[in-house]
Amino acid sequence: MVLSDLCARLIRDVPDYPEPGVVFKDITPLLVNGPAFAAVIKHLADIARAAGGIDLVAGMEARGFIIGAPVATELGIGFVPVRKAGKLPGVTMEASYDLEYGSATVELLPDTIAPGSRVLIVDDVLATGGTAAATASLIEQAGGIVVGLAFLLELTFLPGRSRLAGRPVDVILSVD
Ligand SMILES: O=P(O)(O)OC[C@H]1O[C@H](OP(=O)(O)OP(=O)(O)O)[C@H](O)[C@@H]1O
Numbered sequence: 001m002v003l004s005d006l007c008a009r010l011i012r013d014v015p016d017y018p019e020p021g022v023v024f025k026d027i028t029p030l031l032v033n034g035p036a037f038a039a040v041i042k043h044l045a046d047i048a049r050a051a052g053g054i055d056l057v058a059g060m061e062a063r064g065f066i067i068g069a070p071v072a073t074e075l076g077i078g079f080v081p082v083r084k085a086g087k088l089p090g091v092t093m094e095a096s097y098d099l100e101y102g103s104a105t106v107e108l109l110p111d112t113i114a115p116g117s118r119v120l121i122v123d124d125v126l127a128t129g130g131t132a133a134a135t136a137s138l139i140e141q142a143g144g145i146v147v148g149l150a151f152l153l154e155l156t157f158l159p160g161r162s163r164l165a166g167r168p169v170d171v172i173l174s175v176d
């Protein structure tokens with residue numbers, strides 16, 4: 001089966017979660033399906049290989065950790081955790097943003113990214129783009145080069161892609 005079709009079957013719509021009016025895309029059924037999860041990781045790693053010369057994968061807490069860390073392992077490179085506020089020790093860089101439900105702040109330890117490092121950002125969902133744009137901005141402020149962003153799922157009725165300022169974006173599945 002085509003990977004996008006498999007993902008579509010294994011991502012569950014949860015209406016009115018976490019707040020009324022939001023249709024939450026729950027990736028849990030996909031995560032518990034070993035072959036499907038492995039195929040997603042392999043596909044995202046292949047995107048990185050095609051981009052070439054990636055030094056680091058960055059992923060955003062929490063679902064970006066689930067998807068991004070195995071992609072880094074598959075590529076044999078390091079993983080940079082971008083965490084929600086207050087979780088990283090020491091001096092951090094931070095960026096705040098709004099998303100479909102509420103607002104958040106993400107943080108990065110700047111010394112995790114050597115100047116000039118080529119970084120692929122990986123997350124499960126691209127929705128408003130707030131999380132991804134904040135993450136890209138932090139990585140670039142830290143001296144990294146955002147080579148691209150790769151997502152399992154894009155919600156195309158939201159303006160996420162347009163907030164990423166022309167950086168290359170790959171997705172496995174788009175839904176409208
Ligand atoms: O494009 P956006 O509108 O920014 O939305 C996408 C983000 O929302 C979700 O994370 P969430 O903040 O819900 O945290 P979680 O991963 O801990 O569930 C998702 O994992 C993305 O990181």
Ligand SMILES: Nc1ncnc2[nH]cnc12
Pocket residue numbers: 022023024025026099100101125127128
């Ligand atoms: N509708 C949605 N479903 C799952 N994750 C999300 N992150 C932002 N919007 C989301």
